[in-house]
Amino acid sequence: MAPRVLIFGTGSIGAVYAYVLSKALPSSNLVTTCRSNFEAASQDGFTIHSSIWGENQKVRPVVVHTVDEAAAIDPNSHFDYVIICSKALPTVPSTAELIKPAISPKTTIVLIQNGIAIEEPYAKLYPNNSLLSTVVYVPATQTSPGVVLHKEVELLHIGSYPASPNTESATKFAELLKSAGASAQVHEDVQFERWSKLLINASWNPICALSRSRDVQVLRANDDSKEFIREVMLEIAAVANACGYPGINTALIDYQLGRATVRELPGVEPSMLADALAGRRMEVEAIVGNVVRVAKAHDVKTPMLKTIYVLASVLDDSFGR
Secondary structure: OOOOEEOOOOOOHHHHHHHHHHOOOHHHHEEEEEOOHHHHHHHHHHEEEEEEOEEEEOOOOEOOHHHHHHHHHOOOOOOOOOOOEEOOOOOOOHHHHOOOOOOOOOOOEEEOOOOOOOOOHHHHHHHOOEEEEEEEEEEEEEEEEOOEEOOOOOOEEEEEOEEEEOOOOHHHHHHHHHOOOEEEEEEEOOOOHHHHHHHHHHHHHHHHHHHOOOOHHHHHHOOOHHHHHHHHHHHHHHHHHHHHOOOHHHHEEEEHHHOOOOOOOOOOHHHHHHHHHOOOOOHHHHHHHHHHHHEEEHOOOOHHHHHHHHHHHHHHHHHHO
């Protein structure tokens, strides 16, 4: 029997994975929660314009407002997967609490979210459920409600939380994605991949948001910009090293900096910059604040990152006033 899947938070990333999974599942088995794009998605589904899969790719999943509605669709059947694609924001109730109506003893929870140290709320609430932490590389933007532009890359790194040599659950989910034509890599410990992406996210994201500038614009604005970014990345790497990930090193830092250096103006617009320009709440806590807290727990000094965190927190708070 085909698995039933609930996607919580069907923005750009959620819509892409709804499209991917529609290649392996009947539409009735694919349920998506939507907020600002609910009307468009419920009427017309989602349209994906992709450099990989082609233009005008359509997917028509079941669209609901809430998890309660999703659970009520078939009270006698459980969700095999609940995939979290919403932003990792500190909401009340928390996302971990909001998904409770959809969680059965057989449900695997999949976190497709940015940041570090985001898994524990789910692990505490659902200690007997399989919990998969992932790192996603899918450059996608929702250009209008229900319409998503996707470019170049599509890859999901998957691993159990906590890290485990038993990769059965991660492999099963990866095989589902691969059967739909997607790309997935399974890890015994996916946290290295989280730290690797965080090297970019915890530096470029808040710095671009605070400066209202894309990455290349930041680099070209001041002769000291590149060294400033590098020093912030070195602080992030020091925290990763203290957590047992020595592979987050200067070679990786210089590689990531080099990618931005060779880009043409204006450069890449990180998600926090897009949110700041639109006056939306940003993932400051998951991406920056958690690094600062982990650093403190390991007695690692991060003065530059801490300063960035405070300033980004103030900016983020202004969007909620």
